[in-house]
Amino acid sequence: MPSSTTERGAGPGTEVVERLTAEWAEPPTLRGWFSTVDHKRIGRRYLVTAAVFFGFAGFSALAMRTQLAGPEAEILSPGEYNQLFSMHGTAMIFLFSTPMLFGFGNFLVPLMVGARDMAFPRLNAFGYWVFLFAGLFMWASVPAGAAPNGGWFAYVPLTDERHTPGLHLDVYTLGLLFLGISTSAGAINFIVTSLKLRAPGMSLNRVPVFVWAIVATSFMVIFALPVLNLDNALLFLDRRFDTRFFDTDRGGNVLLWQHLFWIFGHPDVYIIVMPALGIVSAVLPVFCRRGIVAYPLIVLSVVAIAIISFGVWVHHMFATGLPQLSYGFFSAASTIITIPSGLQIFAWLATMLLGRIVVRVPFLFVVGFIVTFVIGGFTGVMFALTAFDQQTTDSYFVVAHFHYVLFGGAVFPILAAIYYWLPKISGRMYSERLGRYAFWLIFVGMNLTFFPMHVSGLLGMPRRVYTYPGGLGWDPWNLLATVGAYVLGLGLLLVAVGVVHALRRGAPAPDDPWGGDSLEWATSSPPKPYNFPVLPRVHSLHPVWDPRTAESTGPGATEDRILTDGRQTLFTSELDGRYERAVRMPEETLKPLVAAIGLLTVFVGLLFAWYWVAAAGGALFAGTLAGWLWPAHRTPEEAGVPA
Known part of the structure; x- marks a missing residue:
């Protein structure tokens, strides 16, 4: 199979490359840094910012595990523990x-579908700035002692104004409403990009599984997130303006919160896991040296999960006293x-069985994912049984289960993706030996941290406790979990060290170091601002392994x-990727940043009840949006519309 762009044939001439560079390159200035709309730069920023927030959450977890290492510890006060627990x-x-x-x-979808950018580049930049500001909005509450303290689920009535005064839950509700704007904008962008910007010939049966997973996730976000936004808006109104949506004394219903939250919350598990499953289906074939087995069934399963996940939320509420008949359906x-x-x-197992496995660090993390995700899935089936769920609900057995699903199901594929696409993103190769050390520390540390929680949960240890008395049989299991957390932390630190080492001293990466099969490996490492000097014409599910696709980018x-x-870039038809027309993409601008600043001002004003500040921020946002959407005067040719 071809392994580099040069092996696949010559591309366009120097004059074409220079013209594309002049059109797509952004100025290397401070203003250019803030005004960029390049999906690759925005994707890298998402990765770095999310990794920093992961570090904050990881330190919170280490502090909590240190507190729980032994009985009756006093490292954290109850209030500090609740805030760290909730923010974690x-x-x-x-x-x-x-x-x-x-x-x-953000980084990969345009490359995988053979496009030059996302469908809405400015909306993409806006989504990143909103994400950054929402994260800072929430994390800034920790040093101020006003962080959310009602858990990530914020059950009422424990989180109403009477039981939790102060700004804690206002930060939570407003922060998630703010963040939801970014997530919704990103989901819309992914859907349109994947449906309309695919390279000619990329029909739906030739779309990479990772892109399918991102699209399915995006549709889930569109349908699930409004429910969470409604829930948070109602709680904020109850707390700030004394409405009565969750006040049982005045006709409200506390179970309304749980229903709305879990109608979002269980699909959210798959919103998190689904792109991770797509990563596994992208990485595994490359290191098995063959195409993924049962591609149509994998795509069908992605769509099925996206639909069925909206019908299982009540299994989070089996202990709330709902009608027994409903339990059977859910x-x-x-x-x-x-x-x-x-x-x-x-x-995936069949792909490994039928392929010729090459063991590299990304493959190790994929195998680690399969092992841990199967364990988490096994305990998940146990929770689907009402009788078992009612016995173990609110115990550490639940904590063990969802960490196996979410850490095993999301973090392991994310780490596989970091090592797999780091050469493409940075143009540098990582240290294989350092990566293997990191994998084994993470795999051992993860299982040592979370597997003992199954036992302590079955022994009766409740979740959400900041301390516990000795002599209940929980002590050794909690100590093991704390030791495992530090081993896990060391492994994750090695990942960070390996990435920094690769960026600073790593060997230059070839365009296709793994012999990959999808279109991102047909670009340079890192990709040029315009991605492809010639947009390819796709002839198979594995375009980089297909000589006809390579020929389509040659001199002819x-x-x-x-x-x-x-x-x-090109618009193509939704189903079969037929050429429709060329469309003009917007240039870099500061408007997304200014609009996000306007929204930040709105939410800060609402948090502190400075409503005039919120109104000023709303005016800034509305004015910026009006300028952003004001139609430009273009000829039909400039707009990409046939005359």
């Missing part, structure tokens, strides 16, 4: 997992959703796929 969960779910995976999507749905997940696992390429007259 909130950050891992909302500020790390989804943004990190969307960061890979128990059945919770069991059925394991079928498409299991199908993907068997497809026509102008309708070179597009040197301004910043342009």
Whole structure:
């Protein structure tokens, strides 16, 4: 199979490359840094920012595990523990997992579908700035002693104004409403990019599984996130303006919070895991030297998971006293959703069985994912059974389960993706030996941290406790978990060291160091600002392994796929990727940053009840948006519309 661009044939001439560079390159100035709309730069920023928030959440976890290493410890006060506990969960779910995976999507989706940028580059930049400001908005509350302290789930009535006074839960509700704007904008952008900007010939049966996973996730975000936004808005109104949505004394309903939260919350598990499954399906074939087994069934399972996940939320509420008849339906749905997940696992195992495995660090993390995710899935099936769930709910057994699902199901694929695409993103190779050390420390540390929690949970240890008395049989298991947390932390530190070492001293990366099969490996490492000097014509599911696709970017390429007259990319049809027309893409601008600053001002004003400040921020946002959307005067040719 071809392994580099040069082996696949000559590209366009120097004059074409110079014209494309002049059109797409952004100025290397401070203003250019703030005004960029390049999806690759924005994707890298998502990755770095989410990694920093992951570090904050990881230090919070180490502090909590240190507090729980032995009975009756006094390292953290109850208030400090609750704030760190709440911010740890909130950050891992909302500020790390989804943004990190969307960061890979930002960088890779246009490259994988053969486009030159996202469909809405300025909206993409706006989404990043909102994500950054929302994360800072929430994390700034920790040193101020006003961090969320009601858990990442914020159950009422414990989180109403009477039981939790102060700004703690106002930071939570407003921060998640702010962040939801970024996530929604990103989801819309992914859907349109994947449906309309695919290279000619990339019909739906030739779309990479990772892109399918990002699109399915984006549709889930569009349907699930409004429910969470409504829940947070109602709680903020209850706390700030004394409405009565969750006040049972005045006709409200506390279970309304749980229903709305988990209608979002369980699909959110798959919103987190789905792109990670796509990463596995992208990485595994390359190191097995063959195409993924059962591609149509994997795509079908991705779509099935996206749909079924909206019908299982009540299994989070089996202990709330709902009608017994309803439990049967949701128990059945919770069991059925394991079928498409299991199908993907068997497809990956078959790919390994039928391939010629090359063991490198990304492959090790994929195998680690399969092992830990299967364990987490096994305990998940146990929770689908009402009787078992009612016995173990709110115990550390639950904590063990969802960490196996989310750490095993998301963090292991993310680490595989870091090592797999780092040469493409940075143009540098990592240290294989350092990567292997990191893998084994993380794999051992993760299992040593979370597996003992199954035992302590079965022994009766409740979750969400900051200390516990001795002599209950929990002491050795908590000590093991704390030792494992430090081993895990050391492994993650080695990953960070390995990335920094690669960026500073790593060997230059070839364009295709792994012999990859998808279109990002047909670009330079790192990719040029315009991605492809010639937009390819795709002829198979594995375009880089296909000589006809390589020939389409050679000297015989026509102008309708070179597009040197301004910043342009192609619109193609949704189903079969037929050529429709060229479209002009917007240039860099400061408007997304200014609009995000306007929204930040709105939410800061609402937090401190400075409503005039919120109104000023709203005016800034509305004015910037009006200027952003004001139609430019262009000729039909400039707009990409046939005359």
